Amino acid sequence: MSEFINSDFKARHRNASQKRFRRNIRMLAYLKYSAYAVIAAALCCGGYLVYNKAAGFISTSKIFALKQVSIKGYEHVTPIEIIKASGLSMGENIFSVPLKTVRKNIMSIPWISSVSIRKSPPHRIDITVTERRAYCMILLDRLYYVDDQGVIFKQLNRNDLTNYPVITGFAFGNSDFMDVPLQPVADAVSFIKELDQNSIVVGKDISELHVDARGYTLVTTDGLLIKFGRNELVSRIDKLNDLIRYFGDRMQMFSLVDLRFSGMGVLRSKSGIVSGADEQVQDNRFLTGSTGVENP
Numbered sequence: 258m259s260e261f262i263n264s265d266f267k268a269r270h271r272n273a274s275q276k277r278f279r280r281n282i283r284m285l286a287y288l289k290y291s292a293y294a295v296i297a298a299a300l301c302c303g304g305y306l307v308y309n310k311a312a313g314f315i316s317t318s319k320i321f322a323l324k325q326v327s328i329k330g331y332e333h334v335t336p337i338e339i340i341k342a343s344g345l346s347m348g349e350n351i352f353s354v355p356l357k358t359v360r361k362n363i364m365s366i367p368w369i370s371s372v373s374i375r376k377s378p379p380h381r382i383d384i385t386v387t388e389r390r391a392y393c394m395i396l397l398d399r400l401y402y403v404d405d406q407g408v409i410f411k412q413l414n415r416n417d418l419t420n421y422p423v424i425t426g427f428a429f430g431n432s433d434f435m436d437v438p439l440q441p442v443a444d445a446v447s448f449i450k451e452l453d454q455n456s457i458v459v460g461k462d463i464s465e466l467h468v469d470a471r472g473y474t475l476v477t478t479d480g481l482l483i484k485f486g487r488n489e490l491v492s493r494i495d496k497l498n499d500l501i502r503y504f505g506d507r508m509q510m511f512s513l514v515d516l517r518f519s520g521m522g523v524l525r526s527k528s529g530i531v532s533g534a535d536e537q538v539q540d541n542r543f544l545t546g547s548t549g550v551e552n553p
Contacts, residue, residue, distance in 0.1 A: 322348050324380040332388050333368045339384065342366050351376050367411035370404075393449060393466075395424040395442065405450070407443025422449055422463040441468065448473055448490065456494045457501045458483070472517075479509065486517035496522055 326345060328336040343359045356374050363372045363386065371387040392405040400413040403424065413419065424445050427437060445468050453460040458477060465476040472487035485493050493516040500522055501508055513525035 323351050327383045330386040393422040407446040424466050426468040482513045484515045
């Protein structure tokens with residue numbers, strides 16, 4: 258009986274000791290992780306204070322004062338114009354410069370199509386611009402440049418070049434030129450590109466492209482009027498090429514070429530007289546005469 262009591266006592270004592278041991282282990286683990294948390298919080302707080310201190314120093318220190326602006330990619334716009342438009346001030350801290358605002362300011366220059374800006378510590382900002390290319394002009398209330406995508410971007414001034422084809426026929430009224438519908442202008446530019454790439458009449462030979470409800474009417478630098486209409490423009494360009502190849506230098510005797518008819522072209526001579534039967538193309542692809550049908 259006493260052996261049984263001693264055995265039971267030992268078992269209970271052993272269980273109590275194991276419980277105390279496990280409790281102590283949990284307490285130590287809790288204290289350890291609590292210490293870690295306190296240390297991490299202290300480090301974060303200290304790091305935040307250090308960061309704020311460093312950020313404040315960097316954004317205000319004269320070490321990073323703007324002394325130089327490097328500008329690349331300009332052609333029509335001068336570096337002085339770009340710096341003036343940017344709003345940058347020499348001496349301001351480069352890390353406090355709002356790049357989005359600077360980019361927006363430079364993009365307000367009509368010639369500029371894109372801007373890249375980079376801070377180069379300790380005292381330089383690099384600006385690279387891409388300028389628009391004038392492809393033709395458009396006559397509204399005044400002459401404006403149009404780029405190769407059909408974007409109207411700048412009113413011409415006294416010193417601007419004018420040796421570009423001019424697009425006419427767009428109603429303007431009193432609205433801003435930015436309100437002119439983009440797609441019809443872009444279509445007209447695409448047509449000039451098509452002529453430039455696939456016709457004997459290239460861009461430098463085009464004086465005017467008139468756009469109206471009847472389609473496109475081209476005026477060359479030699480004064481030849483060419484009516485294309487609205488549809489089947491590619492085939493009509495091919496027809497024009499055939500005409501020019503056939504008549505060669507004799508094209509100079511004509512004032513009008515009307516390509517709006519299926520299977521033929523109607524040509525009007527400058528004198529109003531067609532001299533000789535050899536002006537007739539025997540396969541009836543073309544007709545020549547003193548009158549042309551201008552309003553079919």
